């Protein structure tokens with residue numbers, strides 16, 4: 001008690017401090033609470049910091065709200081975009097899976113077994129490969145050539161396994177989709193980092 005009284009006495013209250021903000025460095029009279037200086041920043045800087053923190057917290061909260069209202073099809077769309085990007089990064093420099101021409105700047109991630117007929121193979125890496133726009137978009141995936149070239153690309157064993165997997169039921173839950181999304185985002189970052197190194 002005595003110490004508190006002593007610390008909050010007028011001697012200490014008249015001391016000034018230099019604001020900790022390097023761009024400010026204003027001299028100010030610190031505020032004490034229970035004998036301890038409340039802040040090493042001057043009042044204007046302190047309120048600015050408070051505002052910045054509020055903005056940051058709100059941004060975080062907004063991201064959480066946005067996440068909570070996302071539907072399964074939102075996740076599906078986002079994952080498809082991220083997964084396709086992964087396929088394009090993985091197959092950069094390889095020829096088109098169907099026609100064998102070199103892939104140019106713009107190319108697609110094409111499915112061998114279509115998403116419509118085999119939704120369970122939608123995110124199967126062996127089922128999706130870099131494909132030129134002509135084959136993917138103008139020749140409906142150029143499936144005949146795709147089917148001939150795919151076993152050569154991934155090997156007959158994996159091709160056989162892929163054929164077997166066509167029968168597997170697959171119902172993606174939101175948490176499956178979220179997990180896959182995180183995985184592919186991480187892999188894309190890694191591949192992009194390696195490419196720019």
Ligand SMILES: [Zn+2]
Nearest residue numbers: 019024042045
């Ligand atoms: Zn200041």
Ligand SMILES: [Zn+2]
Nearest residue numbers: 096099132135
């Ligand atoms: Zn092609």
